[in-house]
Amino acid sequence: MANSYSEEEDRIISALEAYRSGKNRNLSALAREYGVPYQRLRRRSLGTPSKIGNQNRPRLLTKAQEGAILSTIDSLSRFNIKLNGKDIEDLANLLLWRQYERDHPDATAPKTSAILPRLAKAQNIPSELKLVNHQWAYSFIKRIDPSLLPIADEQIESERAKVSAAMMQHWFDGLEPVIKQIKHCNIYNFDETGFILGQQPSRTRSIGRRRARAEVDERESLTSIECISASGFALPPFFIFRGSVLLERWFDESLDPDWVVSVAKTGYVNSDLAFEWLQHFDKHTINRAEKNEPRLLLFDGHTTHLTAEFLEYCGQAKILPFCFISHATHLVQPLDGDTFLTYKTKFRSWNRMVSQWGGDPTDKSVFLRGIREIRDETFTPHIIRGSFRKRGIYPFNPDLVVKPLTEREEREFVPLTGFDGILSDNARGIQPQPPQGDRVTSPALSSSSIEQPETPRSVKKCWQKLRKAIDSPLDRPGRVEKVERRWTRLETKTVTKYEEVIIQHNLLAKATKVRSSYTTTNRTKRQITKVKVLTTKDANARIAMRTEKENQQWVQRVRRENAKKLAEEEAAAVKLAELRRKALAGSDIDRLFEPFDIFEDREGDSSLRV
Missing domain, CATH: 3.30.420.10 (Ribonuclease H-like superfamily/Ribonuclease H)
Structure with missing residues (x-):
């Protein structure tokens, strides 16, 4: 591909020389004469530089930051959480903003919030802070891993999507001994x-003029x-x-x-x-x-x-x-x-x-x-x-059914625990592995991202190898190169993991906000009215009226219950007073007083209490 681009670039240079020398001022004719794309020749004539010699231009993100974004995309894809270009733009700008905060601790720029900020629209952004745009996200994915470019989602029922290759292989294993005998x-x-x-x-595709087709309702x-x-x-x-x-x-x-x-x-x-x-x-x-x-x-x-x-x-x-x-x-x-x-x-x-x-x-x-x-x-x-x-x-x-399921699971896993599963895996030190398909790895990430430690145990092992290389004899051949190589590998992976933690912290805050804002615990099936069309304003007004009416009914019910209870207490008091009167007026007063307790009050008067 590079040779063809170089050859085409040579023809464009020749066409530009002819254009600028005045021999031919018609870009369309020059494009046909030299066999180059017209739009590309036109952009070059307007001053757009060639890609040759511009491939090693400085990048905004470091290798560790790009590796952290790529690892996050792979981790989320395993749980069927897909990011668009704007999400990747926010991740990149978040890392750039945090990097600026670390490099300029005394800067007066506003601090980032817990939720992914739309930094491109933020105010008071320092001039030395360079941010990416949404076009950068697609260029980054195309450069790092073209297989992650947006594709149309396959529509499938949620229950059918849970069928795994292991389940189907188990079913075929049970069918095999039976079907062999029949x-x-x-x-x-x-x-x-x-x-x-x-x-x-x-x-339907029909030959003739378009017309409406009536069907039975x-x-x-x-x-x-x-x-x-x-x-x-x-x-x-x-x-x-x-x-x-x-x-x-x-x-x-x-x-x-x-x-x-x-x-x-x-x-x-x-x-x-x-x-x-x-x-x-x-x-x-x-x-x-x-x-x-x-x-x-x-x-x-x-x-x-x-x-x-x-x-x-x-x-x-x-x-x-x-x-x-x-x-x-x-x-x-x-x-x-x-x-x-x-x-x-x-x-x-x-x-x-x-x-x-x-x-x-x-x-x-x-x-x-x-x-x-x-x-x-x-x-x-x-x-x-x-x-x-x-x-x-x-x-x-069975491979006709099991193999496609296995390939699908390698591309993206069925959602099981959502975002919590990713965080729990990382908390245990388990790094989700990307699919092993026809993946195109960027030369910028090939040597450092493939052979780097993935778990705390592998990090410890890498430290031990580094210490062993440092403690080796000074005159040992290749000692300096080995120490430098192991140190670079460990340092890159450590920084990448740190950037991943920043991303996951913000994604967790975003997931928490979404769950709290867009989930409901109100499962009532009560109807507002029997009408077919309502605006939200009318619906809320009807709900408020119904709630107020129910509150008034509740207040009236409580008042009725309190009045009923008070009436019962007054009736009991009247009945008790009547019993007292009859007891005092009776002849056999000692026998009548047995159910009552006689005591003296503070004024010395005798009272009766049941």
Whole structure:
């Protein structure tokens, strides 16, 4: 790359000489004549210097500071915390600001706050303090490690993202001894898939003028239970319509007699229908297996598939049930691959065709008549066998699933403990290791950042080697070079770790602020009103009115309770006074006075107390 750039630079110099000598003042013609980029020639004519001879220009950050930023990016990436260009700019400016504070302890510049400061917008910045901009961040990443440049994030469900390579390898280890004893024609996989009647492709390329496409607002869904074999065989479908009764008009003579149509209140599979399908499966596969030969049935662990009745029938019919790992069917289930993808795509295209030409794709009878052609194009032996092969089930090859997961985990780890996990690892002296892929290491960091101590134990070992090199005989060959090399290595790593501590301290403060500002502990489900649209002002006003009303009700309730308690005390006092009066007026006064305690008060009068 350097030679081609140098050769191109020579041609640009020749073109500039011709331009400045007045032979040709047309930059476009000169660019075509000398075979150089026009924009680059134009920038050079305006005074932009060449990169040759400018590569060793002084950098704002030291090697230790750049290494600290790169280590922080790697550590955060392992926990799926990604930084953008502005975040990296803040990290670099933070280190430059702290370096300035250390070099100028008596400076009057404002001190940095605990949170990452936007130093580029700060006031009273000393003129001798040089800061970076957002463009520097991308240039730094491109120079140090181009693999860290921004890429589009892969969207995946949070539960499915937790599936690890170790979990899948454990599942394949359990499947291997079972699948080796079974012929491939007896390996089956079944699953449910849903259809929305009348659903058309979200985007289509059509030849003709653009026009709006109308679709039915309220569309009904149904479920189809499909089952395929590793040999390329597909069972007749088992359809579940939403309803309570079967209608005669759904059926006609053109339908396959082995198809099963059922109804359910929700339109989804339940325990009873799952058991009915199992009998349907046994009926159509028992003749394909030899006598006393087991059949392996792979399926997801839905509760409707794990009832006692379902599993008991499997044992009696010599069907071996084997469940996939939860939230991992998108990785290992054959039906979830090309089969269902092709099925859904062709179904939506068929809906569009029927709707476009005046048909009614929302009718169940039309669906049953049209699904035959779709199934014939979908469940071909080639697609079915390819689905089992790509999932690593038959032929048995776990690496097709485990290896991509391992590579993904090397690039970025699934979020487990968030930012606290990084700090706890560093507190224990465990430095997260960057991925070992095709990494491009900068020459500026190659010798010092690869062989430096990573843990307190390795630091201690490095100190011991340095002391041993210092204590070696003075006339030993290479003694000075060894001492200098070990000292530089230890010093660079120590400074890098110090810069990392600065970054992590500020990131921890930032994480604490975000958690305190953008999390809520109020989990109430109370509704404001039944209206559909409210501004925040109106909503807050309604909440305040409701709170004030509840406070007034609480005050009134407390007052009522206090009044009730006071009334009870007054009634008790009246009752006690009545008892006293009756006791004093009675003839057998000694017997009546037994429940009371007679005592003298301060004035000497006798009183009665219960």
